[in-house]
Amino acid sequence: MTTQLIYGGAGILLFVIGLGSVLTRPGLWRRLIAINVMGSGVFQILVAVAYRGTAVPPDPVPHALVLTGIVVAVSATALALAFGQRLEDEDD
Amino acid sequence: MIDLPALAVSLPLLGALAAVVLPSRGGLFGLVAGALTTGVGLALAARVWLEGAVRSELGGWGAPLGIVLRADGLSAAFLAMAALVALAITVYAGRYFGGSERRRHFWPLWLLLWAALNGLFLAADLFNLYVMLELLGLAAAALGALAGTQEALAANLRYLLVGLLGSMTYLLGVALIYTAYGVLDLGLVAELISPGPVAASAFALMTGGLLLKAALFPLHFWLPPAHANAPAPVSAALSALVVKAAFYLVLRLWLEVFAPVLGPAVVVPLGLLGAGAVLWGSWRALRAERLKLLAAYSTVAQIGYLFIFFPLLAAIPAGAGREELLAAAVLFALTHGFAKAGLFLAAGAVQGAAGHDRIAELGATAQALPAATLAMALAGVALIGLPPSGSFTAKWILLERALSLGQWWWIPVVVVGTLLAAAYIFRFLGRAFRPEAAPQRFVTEPRAELPALALGLIAVFVLGLAALPLWDLIGISEAAR
Amino acid sequence: MPRPGLSLLMPLVLMAFAAVLGWAFWLALTGQDGERLAGIALAQVPLSGVSNPVTAVLLNYRAYDTLLELGVLLSALLGIWSLGPAPPGFAPAALVFRGLVVLVVPALILVGGYMLWVGAHAPGGAFQGGALLAAAGVMLALSGRERAGLPAEAGLRVVVSLGVVVFVLVGLGLMLVGSGFLHYPLGIAKWLILAIETAATLAIGATLAAAYLGGLPRSRPRATRRS
Numbered sequence: 001m002t003t004q005l006i007y008g009g010a011g012i013l014l015f016v017i018g019l020g021s022v023l024t025r026p027g028l029w030r031r032l033i034a035i036n037v038m039g040s041g042v043f044q045i046l047v048a049v050a051y052r053g054t055a056v057p058p059d060p061v062p063h064a065l066v067l068t069g070i071v072v073a074v075s076a077t078a079l080a081l082a083f084g085q086r087l088e089d090e091d092d
Numbered sequence: 093m094i095d096l097p098a099l100a101v102s103l104p105l106l107g108a109l110a111a112v113v114l115p116s117r118g119g120l121f122g123l124v125a126g127a128l129t130t131g132v133g134l135a136l137a138a139r140v141w142l143e144g145a146v147r148s149e150l151g152g153w154g155a156p157l158g159i160v161l162r163a164d165g166l167s168a169a170f171l172a173m174a175a176l177v178a179l180a181i182t183v184y185a186g187r188y189f190g191g192s193e194r195r196r197h198f199w200p201l202w203l204l205l206w207a208a209l210n211g212l213f214l215a216a217d218l219f220n221l222y223v224m225l226e227l228l229g230l231a232a233a234a235l236g237a238l239a240g241t242q243e244a245l246a247a248n249l250r251y252l253l254v255g256l257l258g259s260m261t262y263l264l265g266v267a268l269i270y271t272a273y274g275v276l277d278l279g280l281v282a283e284l285i286s287p288g289p290v291a292a293s294a295f296a297l298m299t300g301g302l303l304l305k306a307a308l309f310p311l312h313f314w315l316p317p318a319h320a321n322a323p324a325p326v327s328a329a330l331s332a333l334v335v336k337a338a339f340y341l342v343l344r345l346w347l348e349v350f351a352p353v354l355g356p357a358v359v360v361p362l363g364l365l366g367a368g369a370v371l372w373g374s375w376r377a378l379r380a381e382r383l384k385l386l387a388a389y390s391t392v393a394q395i396g397y398l399f400i401f402f403p404l405l406a407a408i409p410a411g412a413g414r415e416e417l418l419a420a421a422v423l424f425a426l427t428h429g430f431a432k433a434g435l436f437l438a439a440g441a442v443q444g445a446a447g448h449d450r451i452a453e454l455g456a457t458a459q460a461l462p463a464a465t466l467a468m469a470l471a472g473v474a475l476i477g478l479p480p481s482g483s484f485t486a487k488w489i490l491l492e493r494a495l496s497l498g499q500w501w502w503i504p505v506v507v508v509g510t511l512l513a514a515a516y517i518f519r520f521l522g523r524a525f526r527p528e529a530a531p532q533r534f535v536t537e538p539r540a541e542l543p544a545l546a547l548g549l550i551a552v553f554v555l556g557l558a559a560l561p562l563w564d565l566i567g568i569s570e571a572a573r
Numbered sequence: 574m575p576r577p578g579l580s581l582l583m584p585l586v587l588m589a590f591a592a593v594l595g596w597a598f599w600l601a602l603t604g605q606d607g608e609r610l611a612g613i614a615l616a617q618v619p620l621s622g623v624s625n626p627v628t629a630v631l632l633n634y635r636a637y638d639t640l641l642e643l644g645v646l647l648s649a650l651l652g653i654w655s656l657g658p659a660p661p662g663f664a665p666a667a668l669v670f671r672g673l674v675v676l677v678v679p680a681l682i683l684v685g686g687y688m689l690w691v692g693a694h695a696p697g698g699a700f701q702g703g704a705l706l707a708a709a710g711v712m713l714a715l716s717g718r719e720r721a722g723l724p725a726e727a728g729l730r731v732v733v734s735l736g737v738v739v740f741v742l743v744g745l746g747l748m749l750v751g752s753g754f755l756h757y758p759l760g761i762a763k764w765l766i767l768a769i770e771t772a773a774t775l776a777i778g779a780t781l782a783a784a785y786l787g788g789l790p791r792s793r794p795r796a797t798r799r800s
Contacts, residue, residue: 001602001603001607004602005598005599005602008271008598008602009595009598012591012594012595012598013591014589014603015260015264015594016420016587016588016591016594017587018262018581018586019257019587019590020584022253023583024583026581026589028249030255030339033255035253035256035260036259038260038475039259039260039263041264042260042263042264042267045264045267045268045271045598045686046267046270049267049270049271049451049602049609050611050613052607052716053284056611057250057611057615057626059611059732060611060615060626060627060629060630060740061270061276061609061610061611061614061630061635061783062270063630064627064630064631064635064638067277067627067631067700068219068223068631068638068639068642069263070698071223071642071645071646072223072642072645072672073778074230074781075230075645075646075648075649075798076226076230076252076256076649076782078649078650078653078781079230079233079234079252079649080249080252080253080256081651082653082656082784082787082788083233083237083245083248083249083252083656084249084662084786086245086656086657086791087242087245087249089245090242090245090658093748093749093751093753094748095748095753095754098744098745098748098754099745099748100757102741102745102754105644105737105741106738106741107647108647108740109734109737109738112647112651112730112733112734113730113734115730147753149753150636150637150753150754150755150756151633151634151637151753151754151755151756151757152753152756153617153633153634154753156610156613157610157613157614157617157634158635158638159633159634159635172710197586197651197654199656200651201648201651201652201655204647204648204651205643207644211641219635220637220638220641223638223641224641226645227644227645227648230649230652231648231652234648234651234652234655235651237652237655245656264594268594268597268598268601269600270609271601272600272601272604272605273603273605274605274608274609274610275609275610276610288600289593289596289597289600290597290600290604292597292600293593293594293597294597300575326696370589396607421694452753456714465722490580530721540657544577547604547765569800
């Protein structure tokens with residue numbers, strides 16, 4: 001339980017740090033990275049929840065959720081990057 | 093064996109894939125897939141109305157291990173609206189994009205958006221809802237940027253980032269629920285959830301994330317630029333359907349999962365923000381110089397009305413009384429869906445003919461397109477809430493309930509909002525009544541104007557005079573039990 | 574430029590928020606016996622057609638989520654394509670990098686295929702294999718190949734939609750024969766999952782590599798930029 005608490009707490013910290021950065025810092029690239037940090041925080045919480053001790057196999061469901069979540073986050077980041085790149089090109 | 097819920101999501105997906113592989117035939121695939129999807133959506137709604145809720149356990153694994161699709165009264169109502177509005181948009185878009193290069197990109201994305209909408213209304217699993225929300229957000233942002241202008245790109249990038257922020261917050265709520273209760277199925281979560289800080293935090297996170305997507309004041313800042321700069325059929329889809337999907341989710345989550353365990357006080361902030369949205373959105377719509385910006389701010393205001401229903405729903409204990417108010421809220425949402433889509437499609441026809449959408453100079457063009465102007469007038473009637481439109485019935489019930497529950501403070505807000513709506517609707521409709529040469533024909537561009545006209549007629553007459561089946565349908569809602 | 578008061582307020586609010594979340598998380602953890610869905614999921618693995626529990630969840634119990642996730646990936650690529658043609662590619666690589674590419678790219682493809690196969694009984698699967706294929710594509714793009722080893726537009730459109738197509742067709746086919754949407758019969762579950770995963774691996778690799786290119790490759794060669 002302590003392990004889950006430590007990793008889950010770290011995940012919550014990552015989420016909050018990312019959230020703060022999105023809300024207060026300007027600039028597309030920074031906000032995008034901050035959103036990805038938030039995502040990593042949530043995924044870390046899920047992975048922490050999957051841990052059931054060293055004797056038994058971990059819970060596979062949160063692992064699958066994290067895999068799906070990573071792909072979704074990567075897709076969204078790719079699209080946002082393409083948008084940003086196009087905006088910068090047009091500014092030049 | 094035909095699994096209607098699974099078909100409702102698979103058919104537009106297949107259409108999208110066909111449009112990806114053969115982009116030059118995109119319009120054809122769009123029309124065919126669109127007609128089939130509309131048929132399935134209406135058939136599903138009819139079956140729910142006749143036989144009760146429809147469940148589909150995908151993969152043969154029921155909850156809690158597998159994913160369940162569920163169509164009850166609430167989802168069936170939204171599904172039917174989405175089916176009809178999306179069909180009108182599909183027909184319109186066939187003409188709007190014509191043979192241009194953009195149609196190659198429009199059709200796959202539009203069909204994916206439709207699949208996401210259907211999937212969202214049918215979903216009964218928290219993580220599945222997250223994936224649907226993301227698909228919806230990505231497709232919507234990509235579609236909005238099809239206009240190609242700098243403003244459209246910037247506005248839709250903002251929309252994308254806001255949407256991502258909302259989804260991540262929602263996902264944290266889901267993670268919290270899984271940590272506490274070990275299930276992801278909505279029905280099971282509703283059974284297992286208990287009052288306490290966990291439920292409150294999960295509610296705050298999930299609803300907060302969804303409010304960003306529903307553009308509730310003051311989180312609405314992304315909506316006007318994104319909707320005003322998108323191509324006309326996309327604006328119609330965004331305002332009428334995508335924003336409505338987020339509202340539907342807030343309603344569904346609160347009614348089914350959180351209302352039994354959290355007190356009525358938690359939704360009072362929603363009502364207050366809704367009141368703010370009504371006043372602020374209507375005021376900005378009155379001041380708008382462009383027609384599509386006016387329509388976008390009008391959406392902000394109308395979403396506000398929807399959230400005013402929440403504190404009233406909370407004050408009525410679960411049962412027949414709450415069902416009636418719930419049906420009124422759903423009727424309002426549906427009427428707005430049809431009306432706003434009709435308005436944007438007609439505005440697109442006018443903008444196409446005039447080359448711009450500055451309200452002050454649209455008079456002559458509006459007069460030359462009587463069918464489009466009639467569609468805008470009908471949509472305006474429904475947006476103001478004049479009889480016999482569906483929103484009149486809904487607002488009437490809302491005011492009646494507010495009075496009988498003693499929450500009279502919502503009444504002046506609704507009245508002022510309605511007056512402001514009348515002002516901004518008549519402001520641009522009045523331009524169409526100048527003395528100009530009489531138009532040659534009623535319908536100039538059938539594929540563009542008839543869908544808008546049909547949507548306006550449904551909003552005003554069908555939903556206004558024939559909305560009684562909706563009450564039966566909502567009675568089948570599991571959420572209202 | 575935030576005012577001094579505001580710049581102190583935000584961290585305090587966030588810390589309070591983190592504290593509340595942490596407290597809720599602790600309550601959530603202690604209220605549960607730790608079993609959640611693990612018991613049922615692990616117990617049903619022998620019936621799923623694979624022996625890796627995560628693959629069983631992804632491709633069998635919650636296959637619908639995976640189907641839609643492939644759709645999300647495709648929609649991102651379509652969005653990127655809708656923005657316009659790809660920017661000019663990199664200049665052709667010099668000697669050292671070229672040699673590296675010749676060694677590494679085939680290895681990546683091989684390991685990607687291995688990941689796909691081994692995913693049935695060990696950590697691995699379609700996404701992992703697809704990511705490795707995409708990495709190979711990125712290396713090819715960086716070394717100056719304008720299409721990153723991907724087929725031309727017509728073929729590329731087929732490959733990127735392959736994953737979702739196979740998935741949906743399997744699901745609908747199973748529905749039509751009476752088994753239920755995405756309900757694999759016990760005997761052929763393993764082969765259906767393998768077929769879906771193979772299509773998905775190719776699609777994921779192609780989609781991610783095409784997304785890296787930043788748009789539809791131009792049909793005729795253009796001036797390249799220095800890498």
